Amino acid sequence: xxxVTQTPRHLVMGMTNKKSLKCEQHLGHNxxxxxxxxxxxxxxxxxxxNFKEQTENNSVPSRFSPECPNSSHLFLHLHTLQPEDSALxxxxxxxxxxxxxxxxxxxxxxxxxx
Amino acid sequence: xxxxxQSPEALRLQEGESSSLNCSYTVSGLRxxxxxxxxxxxxxxxxxxxxxxxxxxxxxRLKATxxxxxxxxxxxxxxxxxxATYLCxxxxxxxSGTYKYIFGTGTRLKVLA
Numbered sequence: 001x002x003x004v005t006q007t008p009r010h011l012v013m014g015m016t017n018k019k020s021l022k023c024e025q026h027l028g029h030n031x032x033x034x035x036x037x038x039x040x041x042x043x044x045x046x047x048x049x050n051f052k053e054q055t056e057n058n059s060v061p062s063r064f065s066p067e068c069p070n071s072s073h074l075f076l077h078l079h080t081l082q083p084e085d086s087a088l089x090x091x092x093x094x095x096x097x098x099x100x101x102x103x104x105x106x107x108x109x110x111x112x113x114x
Numbered sequence: 115x116x117x118x119x120q121s122p123e124a125l126r127l128q129e130g131e132s133s134s135l136n137c138s139y140t141v142s143g144l145r146x147x148x149x150x151x152x153x154x155x156x157x158x159x160x161x162x163x164x165x166x167x168x169x170x171x172x173x174x175r176l177k178a179t180x181x182x183x184x185x186x187x188x189x190x191x192x193x194x195x196x197x198a199t200y201l202c203x204x205x206x207x208x209x210s211g212t213y214k215y216i217f218g219t220g221t222r223l224k225v226l227a
Contacts, residue, residue, distance in 0.1 A: 004157075042118070042216075042217045042218060042219050042220075043201075043203075043217040045215075088155075090157050090158075102148040102163050102203075103158075103160070103203075104160065105159070105160075106157050107156050107157045108155075108156065
């Protein structure tokens with residue numbers, strides 16, 4: 001399997017639930033990202049992992065918790081979310097350090113908080 | 115502050131009617147400018163990377179150009195399957211070991227048969 005794979009594709013959760021989003025990249029990239037995409041807004045950077053180390057936490061509420069166990073896998077743990085957290089959550093990877101080649105995105109997880 | 119602005123917000127074209135999408139940017143040193151295509155319910159798909167003013171890239175009916183302040187995505191004789199949202203992003207010069215890309219809000223293109 002190639003590219004960036006995200007699971008699940010769709011997720012409906014209540015405000016008291018705990019769930020996790022999973023991202024896996026098969027490209028040998030050294031950086032991985034979580035973005036939030038809401039209607040009519042630019043993609044919002046949430047977290048950056050560079051060589052498995054978190055290098056950016058873009059003022060994200062603590063109800064979102066990232067985990068990067070190795071350079072190929074990235075998780076986003078969710079708990080006690082709010083309805084305004086409903087959005088498309090995108091994972092991306094890139095090979096940084098040698099000019100920058102842009103992101104490869106996954107297909108995203110459409111999250112609905114009820 | 116680093117910023118990316120795309121225009122127009124939405125564009126409707128007749129099949130075969132050529133046009134251009136604009137991406138204006140202000141950034142403290144440019145490592146690269148990227149164009150992506152995004153279909154509804156899917157993640158963005160990479161189209162082009164441009165690194166320096168004067169550079170041009172082509173792919174089928176699409177051609178991307180770059181100046182020191184903006185980039186254009188020219189669409190020649192579009193077809194209905196070109197309908198999508200086109201996103202522009204810039205990668206500023208690396209600071210503090212963090213790689214950050216800044217995205218515009220996109221242009222929603224609809225090509226009518």
